[in-house]
Amino acid sequence: MAEESNKALLLSVDCPFAKIPDQLLIEIIIRVPIVEWGQLSCVNKYWANLFREDCLWHAALLRCFPFAGQGKRWPGPIPRGMSKRRFAALYMSKCIFPVEDELSEIVGHTFLFLKEQLEISTMPPPSGILHGTIIDQFIACGKSRDQAHELASLVWLAVIDNLEDNHQTFLLLKRLALEGDEFLSYPYTRSSEVAWKIFERIFTDFRDCLHHADYYDLLASAKQKFQPIPATWLGY
Structure with missing residues (x-):
C-alpha cells in the first residue's frame, strides 16, 4: 500500500x-x-x-554474477542469506579476495559475518569463537585444515584492513591485540600475519589514541609475539 x-x-x-x-x-x-x-x-x-526488495537484488545478482544462480547451498554455521546478502558477499569477494569461483561466495559471506560480528558495539563474541566458526565453515565445505587456516587468515586480514578509522575500531584492535589464542590447537589459532596486521594498525593508524599505559601494555604483548619489533612501532 x-x-x-x-x-x-x-x-x-x-x-x-x-x-x-x-x-x-x-x-x-x-x-x-x-x-x-x-x-x-x-x-x-x-x-x-x-x-x-528482493526482486531488485535477485536481478542484480543474475546480471553481475550470472553463475551465482547455479550455486548450491553449503553446509556449515554461516548461512547463505537472501539475494541482497549474496550480492554483497560476491561483490566483496570480487573486490578483495583472489579466490576461485567455487569459493568466492563462501569467502564473501565469511568476510561479512566476521566484520559484522567484530563491529557489534556491546558484548561482541570472543575472537576465538569467531575464528573457530570460520575454520569450521571452510572444513565443512571440504577444505583441508591447511586450506581452512589459509582462507581464514585471508578473511581476517581483509576485515582488519577494511575497518573504519574510529574509536570503536581502536578499542576492538586493542582487545584483539591483548587476546591470546596460543593455547588453541592448529588450525584454530590465528596466523602470525593476522596478529602482525592488528599491531601494525594500532601502532600506525591509532598511535594518537594510545595512552601511556596502553602503549607499554601493547608493546609488551607485541614483543612476546614478534622479534624484532619494527622501528615504526617504537617511540611513544
Missing part, C-alpha cells in the same frame, strides 16, 4: 520514471555502475523501497 501511494505521488507530479513498469525500472537501475546505487536509492521513497 505504501509503495502504491509513493508511486501515485510521483505520477501526480508528472515524473516520467513513475510511468515505467517496475521490472523495466529495475533493469535500468542494475545497468548503472554499482558505485552510484547509493545515490539512486536516495532519489525518492519509491526507489528507496525498490532497493529494499
Whole structure:
C-alpha cells in the first residue's frame, strides 16, 4: 500500500520514471555502475523501497554474477542469506579476495559475518569463537585444515584492513591485540600475519589514541609475539 501511494505521488507530479513498469525500472537501475546505487536509492521513497526488495537484488545478482544462480547451498554455521546478502558477499569477494569461483561466495559471506560480528558495539563474541566458526565453515565445505587456516587468515586480514578509522575500531584492535589464542590447537589459532596486521594498525593508524599505559601494555604483548619489533612501532 505504501509503495502504491509513493508511486501515485510521483505520477501526480508528472515524473516520467513513475510511468515505467517496475521490472523495466529495475533493469535500468542494475545497468548503472554499482558505485552510484547509493545515490539512486536516495532519489525518492519509491526507489528507496525498490532497493529494499528482493526482486531488485535477485536481478542484480543474475546480471553481475550470472553463475551465482547455479550455486548450491553449503553446509556449515554461516548461512547463505537472501539475494541482497549474496550480492554483497560476491561483490566483496570480487573486490578483495583472489579466490576461485567455487569459493568466492563462501569467502564473501565469511568476510561479512566476521566484520559484522567484530563491529557489534556491546558484548561482541570472543575472537576465538569467531575464528573457530570460520575454520569450521571452510572444513565443512571440504577444505583441508591447511586450506581452512589459509582462507581464514585471508578473511581476517581483509576485515582488519577494511575497518573504519574510529574509536570503536581502536578499542576492538586493542582487545584483539591483548587476546591470546596460543593455547588453541592448529588450525584454530590465528596466523602470525593476522596478529602482525592488528599491531601494525594500532601502532600506525591509532598511535594518537594510545595512552601511556596502553602503549607499554601493547608493546609488551607485541614483543612476546614478534622479534624484532619494527622501528615504526617504537617511540611513544
